[in-house]
Amino acid sequence: MNLALKSPEPRAGILDIAAYVPGREHAPGVAKVHKLSSNETPLGASPRAIEAFQQAAFNLERYPDGQAHDLKDAIAAVHGLNPANILCGNGSDELLGLLCHTYLGPGDEGIVTEHGFLVYKIQITAAGGTAVTVGERDARVDVDAILAAVTERTKIVFIANPANPTGTYIPVDEVRRLHAGLPAGVLLVLDAAYAEYVRRNDYEAGIELVSSNFNVVMTRTFSKVYGLAGLRIGWMYAPRQVVEAVDRVRGPFNLNAPAIAAGAAAIRDQAFLAAAVDHNLAWLARVSEALTAIGLRITPSVTNFVLIHFPEAGGRSAEEADTFLTSRGFILRAVSAYGFPNALRMTIGPEEANEGVVAALTEFMGRK
Ligand SMILES: *Cc1c(COP(=O)(O)O)cnc(C)c1O
Secondary structure, eight states, rough: OOOGOOOOOOOOOOGGGGOOOOOOOTTTOOOOOOOOOOOOOOOSSSSHHHHHHHHHHTTSOOOTTOOOOHHHHHHHHHHTGGGGEEEEEESHHHHHHHHHHHHOOOTOOEEEEEEOOHHHHHHHHTTTTTEEOOBTTBOOOOOHHHHHHHOTTTEEEESSSSSSTTOOOHHHHHHHHHHHHSSSTEEEEEEEEGGGGGGTTTOOSHHHHHHHEEEEEEEEESTTTTTTGGGEEEEOOOOOHHHHHHHHHSSSTTTTTHHHHHHHHHHHHHHHHHHHHHHHHHHHHHHHHHHHHHTTTTEOOSSEEEEEESSSSSSHHHHHHHHHHHHEEEEEEOOOTTTTTTTTEEEEHOOOOOOOHHHHHHHHHHOO
16 A cells, blocks of 8 residues: 555545535625625624723733633623533534534434524534434424434434524424423534524523523524624533533633633623614614515514525526625625525625615616
8 A cells, every 4th residue: 555645534424514605705896895694793893892802912922711701700690690501612603513522423413404504514424423404394493393303313403593594483482392302311402693683572592491401502602793703702501511521622722812801891781782683673674674575585584684585587586686786795695505595695784785785686676
């Protein structure tokens, strides 16, 4: 054997993973670009978070606090939680991966849903497990389909609630029914990345369920409503046993110092959060109404984005709409990889962008 020509082989399954493709950010040749492709808030970060980030720049020679105490304490205070049940991550994406690596291995299965967030499947596969995809109903998580897919090999179930890219949610009764139907040894992960945006009486992010069970975890992020996607900060609320297990697997300094400082300042600024939520509620309603009025079907959303479905015929496909919008500087998200080949996901942006997209799509739909 010629050893020199043989390169190291990734573990089984790794090369089957379709790498995650982030939302585009460029529109070649267009002067003013509105990036509405990654669900970032149009309001930016709290000025207090920016100030804390700048202050952190004067201590960059020091390792961060490996337990991110300031951040955990701030999260715990705002949400009324015990900091010992919180674990922070380099974005919630990291936590989703750590959960897989902690609870899954070869021969194990993780359940994901038809239009679910792609990171779940990637991380289940990366951990050596098998991702089992179940159908949704009307672009909503289908509890019965998930329960029907549970086998002796199932170790983890991922749902985003509300979900991305659909923007739909399932009420807390349904989440409870899902949990009640799962064996005690299966970890239920409730990804509540968009929880802050939801204004529905029958919605709960999952705090109650985590508090009263040993097999439920809720993940949250600073990337969306808090405007800190660039810093990579996520957290999970979990039973002590889960926190202590994942703590062994994570990198010892998985959050950097500026992120810890800025995250703590951001979550303490609840007035800024309220402004971001209010902006979204007003524009989500207006954009949804305006797009419906020009003949586009949208999936009703409780988040900061809306899934827009395009007509099958007549030169008005999602792909054509994407090209048209991009030429005007509006970058939406293609969602074929999520099982919607003829839809685009639009993040609610600043006024100018929202009105611009509606005007552009009005023209697009009226084209001969
Ligand atoms: C954006 C998003 C996240 C957050 O990811 P981060 O790594 O915290 O930036 C998690 N889950 C879903 C469903 C998302 O859309």
